[in-house]
Amino acid sequence: MKPSEIRNLLREENIQLTKSLGQTFLHDQHQLRKIIDLAKLTPAEHVIEIGPGLGPLTELLLQTAGHVTAIETDRRLIKLLEERLGQHDNFTLQHADAMKLVRKTEFDWSNHKLVANLPYSIASPLLIDVAAAPDRPSAMVVTLQLEVVNRLLAKPGSKDYGVLKLLIGLHYTAGEWFTIPRGSFYPEPNVDSGCIELLCRETPLLPPELCPVFKKIVKRVFAERRKKMMKLLKRDWPAAAVEEIFETLGLDEQIRGERVTLEEFVEITKHLSQAEAS
Template identity: 40%
Template sequence: MEIAKRTREILRENDLRLKKGLGQNFLVDTSILDQIVKVADLTEDETVIEIGPGIGALTEKLAQSAGKVIAVEIDQRLIPVLEDNLAAYDNVEIVEGDALEVDFDQLAGGDYKVVANLPYYITTPILRRLLEEGFNVTEIFVMVQKEVAERMVAQPGEKSYGVLSFGVQYYTQAEIEFKVPSSVFIPQPKVESAVISLKTLEKPRVEVIDEDFFFKVIRASFQQRRKMIKNSLSKAANINLSREVVEQALEEVGIDSRVRGEKLSLEEFAGLSNKLYRLKKEN
């Protein structure tokens, strides 16, 4: 049966109305589902955690390739539907829970990959949690809004370059795998999507003295993109540094004080934040 037709029937039979507040857009194109599984490059001895399985279309494809699939669904109305649709697969575990709260490591019991068609409204907090909290996730393959994917892989000077670019590239090797039109979803979102792969690095891409301070410096530099970096940093309440200290740091690491933050690389921000951190301790 055509997947779109089957999805509509399941929703109708179970009297399910999709919740806009949960960002529920179900993928109903078999070729796209197959592409996601292909780029995830799963083997029979791997565990996959899927976030937001919906009614299980992608879950079923994952179960055919991975050793174990753990599907985490927040909408309790969908749990019996998932259990029914995936009854034939003994390697699928369905967990009712909030992906912003569950302990992924405890669920998986070892290394694992994450695959998800993420609701747009929780894309950033989910990824921040996966990357910042030290989970044993080796690779992440997620469907996100196309513009968000472009921000994740953006390079210095590009329009999409910003705080998200640094957060993702500090922890992972990011690559847009393919773009996805809105027509392959029920209901159709108003924007296009993309599947992005994030391969977690053994250690962060650059060395910083204090990660929290490093990201504060980055956020301060992008709060007003048109400002020169010396002005952005010297007026940033979250780092509380004098103009003299900022100018000294920029000079000592060889960065033009008139440059905008959007022109600086991850490596340059690492060097600058380390210098600022040391000067802040001295003053």
């Protein structure tokens, strides 16, 4: 669907796009095909798509996946999607707020892949919530603002390294990715985007009961990322326990959280959890 066709369709349906929903539609068929290729779908797989918009990615997903469940919050677009794609037997359209659905219900992601051009406005918190779900997707192939992709790929010591990288990295590893130019979207956003593959870890880095402690540590440290990590941790945990794990890991007492690796955060979590329980 060309930008002019999108514009005409929206005009015919008297639909004005809502900025707060981050509505911008990917129309470039080449980029859409690249997303499908990256998803590596089989006819046996079920896909969840959040924010299908007018359905250009949905159409391609229906050709490659066994079943597609699309979740759309905008009732105006629901009508269009039903008209365009409702005839497919392997298609389920759900009118819901994706954030509320993930947070307030026992949404079962098991045996699913998440493949979506995520609305910019909810992308980061949604990814964090989905990654933390007990039955998380086996893989996620998501289109995001390029700056968010950079944060998912960030290394310790870089300006992009922080909460998002660590909370997603606890459960997923980053795979392939590619840049999508802003001109591939309508309306054209002010920034470029990127599509990234996130693969669920086969072996969890932490047991489920320690994940909230990990999140607490990471958020504490990066809320004041320029301050010394040891000093920040001592606000919530016994000083002796903090000093002991720093010595065990060979961490400098002056180090900031932005230079600590995911694996080191995991070990710190294990140690401080024991101190918290004793």
